[in-house]
Amino acid sequence: MKACAEDKLLHALLRFVPISKNQPLGPGDDCAAIKCGKPGTLILLKTDCIAEDIHFLRSHDPAKVGWKALCRPLSDIAAMGGSPAEALITFFSPPDIDPSYWKKFYRGLGRAARQFGVTIAGGEMSRQKSGIAVSVMLTGHIDAKHLLTRSGGEPGDLLFVTGQLGGSIAGHHLNFTPRLKEGQWLAKNIHPSAMMDISDGLGSDLPRLARASGCGFEVHRESIPRRKGADVHGALSDGEDYELLVSIPPKKASLLQKKWNAAFPETRLTQIGALTPPQPAPPDWPGGWDHFKEPPKTNRRRQRKGSQS
């Protein structure tokens, strides 16, 4: 299965740096998981970022942008089944942004921090010549026995997604609730074979989970739950869903659906397909969002300006 350009670049870059031996997972999962002094507990580490005109616009409410900045890495902590702890905030501020922007941004980020039990441990600020950019580093923790990764799936495991996919740009991407409760509940009560969050679109993220698990996949596209206004292609490609993608051994599936409906009556959990033995993705499988996708040669100039299409 072909890796996207972003994954290929990451793979190339990791050849130049020493990789943690203290990390049971290796690079490439939603979070890094590091052994700490306390037996049976792992520390989760995650960094995520947002950039103006890529993840948000100058015209968006800065408080919502602050909410999003923290909730994105929270979604990755959720994907491991973990609990968040400390955040460090780095922001790059262009000369045409007033400090009042950052006060509104921190107000929104602070609201998310209080809601999800995160405290702010540090940060850094810098000017940059143009455009707002923010990086958030987040720590978390998890009992080692509950840790969920991308790589434990087996052929035949059933694939589920929480919530609905696609059409996030209409508003969901600025006010979503990271699936922390759901992730922790799944880790403790079901222990799926693999789990990750869907941030670049199912089109990119499902192949990542399948590849990490050494599997292929098949998906019943019409069964993918879609957000209002989204078609099947959008549900695969739009990205910024911040939902969980879960693989479950078939024998656990009926128990999962029953228990889930009791625990989360307002949140859908939908079976969309299954993992298979290794096989290529369908020829018409669309990719999701890829920051380093090679532009098509016929329209190189427009694509190189960073448009999403």
Add this chain to the structure above:
Amino acid sequence: MKACAEDKLLHALLRFVPISKNQPLGPGDDCAAIKCGKPGTLILLKTDCIAEDIHFLRSHDPAKVGWKALCRPLSDIAAMGGSPAEALITFFSPPDIDPSYWKKFYRGLGRAARQFGVTIAGGEMSRQKSGIAVSVMLTGHIDAKHLLTRSGGEPGDLLFVTGQLGGSIAGHHLNFTPRLKEGQWLAKNIHPSAMMDISDGLGSDLPRLARASGCGFEVHRESIPRRKGADVHGALSDGEDYELLVSIPPKKASLLQKKWNAAFPETRLTQIGALTPPQPAPPDWPGGWDHFKEPPKTNRRRQRKGSQS
């Protein structure tokens, strides 16, 4: 003593977010120090960043920029007396940068990681519309009894700096060696009353240490060790020195100088002044680098473009 604009903005922003109760230091030191499961050990957390045209130029060797990106937060770990552990790298890449830039950057960053015992635990990449920016998050650890902060200085304590100050722009800022060995040695052998790294210039950073310690300061400006080509003003204001600023009770001073010269025969440690009871900074005390300094009204346009003067 008046805080600089950057410190004031930070103070304003921290009102909007929950602050860690798990952190013995509170915000505002070189690193955050978090209790972990292992009694007597603290985890250090630091985030730092570099932005094009502020901390480096496009024309600089990307490998040196990668070296600098990791060595900056390493200097903060050094300032606590700590040992570094895991790094997470976030980079923002503009459309006119080729992936080969990042390979060279990671080569330089990897060289620093191997030299100083850091492993790479994760990262994130994003497009942005213009300009290269990088944020590095670093973990470290330290025996709680060796932790050095900015806030333990007392009136009468003598002030020392390692190495030489000023004129970093000629090259030091891209190839400096973070003072990890020196910081760890000081923490274990001398336990200074306060320590921090000098990154924004002694003109900004000494008032920060003095303020955190509830002290004033006096400095014999001619005694400040200067890098080649730097005058006294430059030694106070240029920034990017990545040296250590240390306060020591007078009774430890002669022991310090003797032991230091045996341990680090090639690195100067120079007494530059002393902490005093609280008092205003001298009226002609220059500030260092401040990302959010209010521009003078007569020349607003040039200053708002982020120039350093």
